[in-house]
Amino acid sequence: MWPFTRQKAETRDIAPDTSTIPVSSPDFLAFFGLNGVNLPNVTIDEALTVPAVAAAVAFLSRTMAALPLHAYRDGKSGAERLGGKLGTVVHDAPNDGMDSFKFRQWFWQQVFTGGRGLAWIERAPQGVEALWPMDPTATSVMRRGGKVTYTFEKKEYPAADVIDVPFMLKADGLQHHGPIVLASKAIQLALAMNEYGSKFFAGGGVPPLALVGPLPAGPEAIKRANDDIHRAVDAARKSDKPIVSIPAGFELKPVGLDPAKSQMVEARRYQVEEIARAFQLPPVFLQDLSHGTFSNTEQQNLLLVQHNIGQWAKALEGELNLKLFGRGRGNRYVEHNLDGLLRGDFATRMDGLTKAIQNALLTPNEARALENRPAMEHGDVLYLQGATAPLGTQTYGPDGGAAKPAADDKDGTADEE
Known part of the structure; x- marks a missing residue:
């Protein structure tokens, strides 16, 4: 029996390195003051403090919950x-305590x-009665x-009787991988940079300093000198005159690396891309528009629907159809409606609906329903634009044949005036 517990990420020591380290190196964490210490375990709560992770989870769960779902x-x-x-x-409501949006948002x-x-699934003699959530961390399989x-x-x-949608199953078909565990190293780096940045700016942007010069003799004298510095x-940081007075012959030098020199801004942006990869999201949906343009942003929307949502x-439809209706479900099924996510701008939608109506693909009322507009009388008839006709004819009559010649035209040709 294997419990569905949230897995903890591997703990690893980062060795100090005094050389210049590129951003792509694993030892890049040393730039952020993590030499010789254990990185914290990446729990779900810790991971959600990274804005990119919180945005990915919130966006995907809310989007999936907002999709229309009907039987x-x-x-x-x-x-x-x-x-x-x-x-x-x-x-509408899977059970007495949750509406459909809340239930599916929690599920995703x-x-x-x-x-x-x-x-x-709670079943009654008449059929399905309700769907109830199961805490994966308290469930064993x-x-x-x-x-x-x-x-x-x-x-x-x-x-x-169990609706089960895993992110990724392991080889035994029972255990699973989660996106936060799979991306734990990238999330650890993001957490480290968040921690370093918060400490740096909480200190007024002043890096750690070293006092260089002829230090006084004795530990007590050295302590008094450090306290004076x-x-x-602190006084310079809090005043409007950031000037530090030190005795002659001494010098203050920064210890560590400037965030700009350590490419902190670029690294933080790169971590957003890494987390977007873990969730298979185009970066634009994590509010990263560094590579977004007017044209490719709309294409990323199509990519999101086709290859993610x-x-x-x-996956959910397959589980619901199998578990609600069985393998031989007959003619009943459950399905999402993705049309709303695939809608383009107003002009594009109107052009597409116009062509669908003119080519007998949609009735006017079906097109109005896609725009959330009420049905109208005589709007349930299919129309076919009559501009295209066989060669040698002018138009089509109501019976589908070519137009008949005029009554006074016995030989089929019209008299010229």
């Missing part, structure tokens, strides 16, 4: 939306932090005789 049945005239208890559970937050979202079961709050659930630096939507 359908294939009818004679096409897909028919299901109502009743099943429609309420899927679209577990996927994009610890790496797994779980929920169990095991396989007996080829069948997987989940244990949560001292109760065992068969796999057929500390008071002078659409795939996660399919």
Whole structure:
């Protein structure tokens, strides 16, 4: 039996190095005062203090929760939306304590932090009654005789009654990888730079200093000299005249590296890109527009839907269809609507809808529904633009044939005036 506990990142010592170290080097952490100390474990709570991680988790979970999700049945005239208890559970409120947005936002937050979202299905004689969340950190999974079961709050659930969406499964098919664990090294570096930057600026931007010169004899005299320098630096920092007076023959020199010289700004920007890679997000959705342009930002929106949101939507749809309806679900299914995410600007949408109506792909009311506008009378008819006709004819008549010649035209040709 393997518990779904959040894994801790590897702890590693960074050896000091006095040479010039490029940003790409693992020893770059030494630039931030972490020589010879253990890096902190990257927990989920610690990782969420990195703005890029918090933005990625919030964006993905809220986007997935906001997607319209409905249950359908294939009818004679096409897909028919299901109502009743099943429609309420899927679209409105999975249980008595959570609406659909809150439930799915919580579910996807577990996927994009610890790496797994779980929920169990409450069934009644009439069908599905509710969906209830399961804490992945308090749930264990095991396989007996080829069948997987989940244990949560001292109760065992068969796999057929558990909605399970992992971020990435391990080779045994039971354990999983989470994005925060997979990106723990990049997150550690971001945390280290946050810590260094906060300490640097909390000290008024004054780096550690060394007093160089003929030091007084005895430990007590050295301590008094250091205290005098500390008071002078603090007084200069708090006053409008940042001048430090030191005795003749002495000199204050900075110890460590200037954040600008250590490429701190560039490194922090690079960490945003690294975290975006871990979540498969275009950087523009983490508010990183350093490589964004007017044209490629819209293309990144399409990339997001096609290669990220659409795939996660399919993962949840597959679980819901299998667990709610079984392998032989017949003509019922659950599906997200991604149209809202794929909408372009107003002019592009209007041009696309116009072409769809003119070529009998959408009725006017179907096009109005995509724009959240009410249906209108006579708007459920398909129209086909009649400008294209067979060679030698002028137009089409109501019966689909070519236009008939005039009644007074016995030979089929019109009289010339």
